[in-house]
Amino acid sequence: MTLLKPTREELATILEDHGKWQNGDVGGTRADLTRANLTGANLTRADLYGADLPEGIQILQVGPIGSRKAYLVAKLTKGILEITTGCFTGTLERFEEAVANTHGGNQYGREYQAAITMLRAWVELNPYTPSPSAEEGAPEVAA
Numbered sequence: 001m002t003l004l005k006p007t008r009e010e011l012a013t014i015l016e017d018h019g020k021w022q023n024g025d026v027g028g029t030r031a032d033l034t035r036a037n038l039t040g041a042n043l044t045r046a047d048l049y050g051a052d053l054p055e056g057i058q059i060l061q062v063g064p065i066g067s068r069k070a071y072l073v074a075k076l077t078k079g080i081l082e083i084t085t086g087c088f089t090g091t092l093e094r095f096e097e098a099v100a101n102t103h104g105g106n107q108y109g110r111e112y113q114a115a116i117t118m119l120r121a122w123v124e125l126n127p128y129t130p131s132p133s134a135e136e137g138a139p140e141v142a143a
Contacts, residue, residue: 005037015046022050042084043073060122062115067108074119081123092119 006014020028031051038057048059056078063071065085072085074092083095090098096116103109 004035005039006041011041018051019047022047038075039077039082040089042089043075044071044084044086046073058126060119062118065111065115067103072112072115074122076123076126081119083119092116 014031014033017027017029018031020026021030022028031048033048034052034055043059043061053059058076060074060076061071062074063069063085065072068086070086072083075082075084081092083090083092085095088095088098095112099109099112099116103112
């Protein structure tokens with residue numbers, strides 16, 4: 001199956017129409033992202049409740065959190081975890097480094113560390129995370 005990569009504008013329109021659908025507004029359409037390549041997509045503040053997502057993609061949103069009171073979006077696809085919050089997009093390990101460098105052990109650093117701990121547990125318990133034995137050469141997410 002070929003995945004389609006929506007532009008920022010197309011994704012914004014899809015999410016806007018989905019919000020209308022959720023509210024029962026005229027012109028609303030349920031988001032169908034089953035064939036969408038969402039790699040690198042900024043889904044911060046996106047309410048995807050009821051949306052059709054590509055098979056195997058799991059999304060967890062936490063927030064508001066941290067000094068900016070922003071939302072942290074974790075996207076798990078085939079065992080690969082991508083974190084997006086504010087202007088940061090990257091792996092959980094790089095996010096943890098950025099938190100340590102920016103916040104150390106202050107209140108916000110502890111909030112983010114609690115989220116990191118929860119994300120590791122989520123990945124470990126997620127039934128959609130393939131194990132290396134289930135999918136040869138599957139990347140592993142550090143727990």
